[in-house]
Amino acid sequence: MMSSKPTINYGLEGIYVDESSISKVDGQNGKLWYRGYSIEDLAERSNFEEVSYLLIYGKLPTQKEYDEFVKKLKERREIEPEIRNIIKKMAPVAHPMDVIRTATSMLVMYDNDPNNRATEATIDKVITLIAKVSTIAAATGRFRAKKSYIHPDNSLGHSENFLYMLTGKKPTKFESKLIDLMFILHAEHSTNASTFSVLVTASTLADVYAATTSGIGTLKGPLHGGADEAALSMMNAIGNPDNTEKYIEEALEGKQRIMGFGHRVYKTYDPRAKLVRSYLEESLTKEPSDEVRRLLQIALRAEKLMIDKLGSTKGIWPNIDFFAGPLYRVMGIEGQMFTPIFVASRMAGWGSHIVEYWHNNKLVRPLEYYSGSVDLKYTPIEAR
Ligand code: ACO
Numbered sequence: 001m002m003s004s005k006p007t008i009n010y011g012l013e014g015i016y017v018d019e020s021s022i023s024k025v026d027g028q029n030g031k032l033w034y035r036g037y038s039i040e041d042l043a044e045r046s047n048f049e050e051v052s053y054l055l056i057y058g059k060l061p062t063q064k065e066y067d068e069f070v071k072k073l074k075e076r077r078e079i080e081p082e083i084r085n086i087i088k089k090m091a092p093v094a095h096p097m098d099v100i101r102t103a104t105s106m107l108v109m110y111d112n113d114p115n116n117r118a119t120e121a122t123i124d125k126v127i128t129l130i131a132k133v134s135t136i137a138a139a140t141g142r143f144r145a146k147k148s149y150i151h152p153d154n155s156l157g158h159s160e161n162f163l164y165m166l167t168g169k170k171p172t173k174f175e176s177k178l179i180d181l182m183f184i185l186h187a188e189h190s191t192n193a194s195t196f197s198v199l200v201t202a203s204t205l206a207d208v209y210a211a212t213t214s215g216i217g218t219l220k221g222p223l224h225g226g227a228d229e230a231a232l233s234m235m236n237a238i239g240n241p242d243n244t245e246k247y248i249e250e251a252l253e254g255k256q257r258i259m260g261f262g263h264r265v266y267k268t269y270d271p272r273a274k275l276v277r278s279y280l281e282e283s284l285t286k287e288p289s290d291e292v293r294r295l296l297q298i299a300l301r302a303e304k305l306m307i308d309k310l311g312s313t314k315g316i317w318p319n320i321d322f323f324a325g326p327l328y329r330v331m332g333i334e335g336q337m338f339t340p341i342f343v344a345s346r347m348a349g350w351g352s353h354i355v356e357y358w359h360n361n362k363l364v365r366p367l368e369y370y371s372g373s374v375d376l377k378y379t380p381i382e383a384r
Contacts (some may be wrong), residue, residue: 003361005369013264017364018282022055022352025197027265032272034188035059043275047358048159048183049073052130052348055188055261056123056355059223069127070158076131076243077152077161078105080110084139091143096340097226103136104129104343108209114369115207117358125208128352133159133212133347137340138165158181162344167332174286175331181279182327185320186270187343188349190265194219198350199357203364208354216381225321225346228338231260231308232325248305260322261306265294267315276323295326 031040053061090099150165160176197218201211219225238247310316
């Protein structure tokens with residue numbers, strides 16, 4: 001007999017699945033805190049290494065703690081030749097997110113105790129992941145471009161070393177600031193689709209490599225992390241800034257989503273998007289390329305139109321992925337590498353959530369309302 005249909009919260013919208021002290025997203029007021037510190041303060045005054053420490057340990061490090069943490073990250077940046085070889089094989093034929101998912105999964109081979117879930121052991125694995133996934137992402141970009149692998153440079157900070165390994169050029173001071181900003185802003189964002197996916201896998205007591213690999217698969221989609229690449233593709237399709245309004249109007253009439261706008265939690269301007277936008281505007285003072293100028297013009301016209309049309313009516317505002325593309329182009333990074341950078345920095349947030357979740361682990365197993373038949377009579381294949 002069919003039970004009465006329960007209320008179903010599609011997409012888990014509005015459902016609390018856990019309690020956490022890692023980050024708070026205030027979607028009504030457009031605010032974000034990591035462990036109580038505002039994203040604006042961290043973006044201006046901290047760096048990715050310190051933010052990672054803060055997320056993992058729940059407090060800002062002393063100088064000694066910071067130095068030890070940075071030392072560990074630097075010592076672990078290099079990736080094994082077998083991983084480099086797989087990246088080299090895959091990079092010319094697969095999307096970078098597929099390459100990174102595979103290479104991150106391979107890291108389990110070099111851990112002689114992958115199932116040790118004690119807090120200190122888990123933190124140690126998370127530090128390894130933060131250190132190595134940036135190198136995996138940079139190597140993917142190098143091999144995609146048919147260039148040779150660049151070894152980490154330990155005189156550089158974490159994110160600027162990533163940029164150096166990707167481009168082969170030592171970043172300017174401004175480029176170092178930009179890439180570190182993007183690493184900080186992408187490091188953590190509460191229980192979104194990919195973090196939830198990481199926790200679902202971790203809840204089965206699978207290892208941290210399996211859990212973070214799940215997260216990479218989930219982040220790839222254009223409704224989530226993949227929106228940064230999709231938003232840049234849209235700006236390129238618009239081409240000329242004067243086409244912006246016509247393009248967007250037609251897309252909306254055709255019920256298409258405008259990538260880089262809208263958010264399940266933010267019903268106002270995403271504070272991370274505001275920061276990316278302000279640094280993008282600052283880049284105008286640094287003689288940017290014609291391409292960047294054009295992209296910025298398109299982005300600003302699209303932003304105005306979307307806010308006028310859908311801001312107050314539907315709560316659809318720019319999210320972090322909208323201005324990210326043009327800012328990455330300031331650094332010369334190609335579109336398919338945007339989401340991999342998201343992965344490299346989000347390792348800190350995903351790892352922190354695994355550490356926290358395992359303090360009080362509970363298998364994730366929601367329910368599904370069955371609307372099919374029961375007790376059908378089986379007919380042998382020859383009688384069908
Ligand atoms: N462009 C046009 N319309 C939109 C957009 C958009 N980007 N986003 C939402 N809408 C509209 C929907 O069509 C829907 O309209 P309707 O009520 O008339 O049918 C309404 O707003 C609500 O949309 P939902 O999809 O129900 O809202 P949800 O909370 O599920 O969506 C999401 C959130 C998936 C992020 C959505 O806004 C979207 O698709 N945005 C584009 C992709 C994107 O930028 N994703 C990145 C998010 S940030 C991140 O993950 C890092």
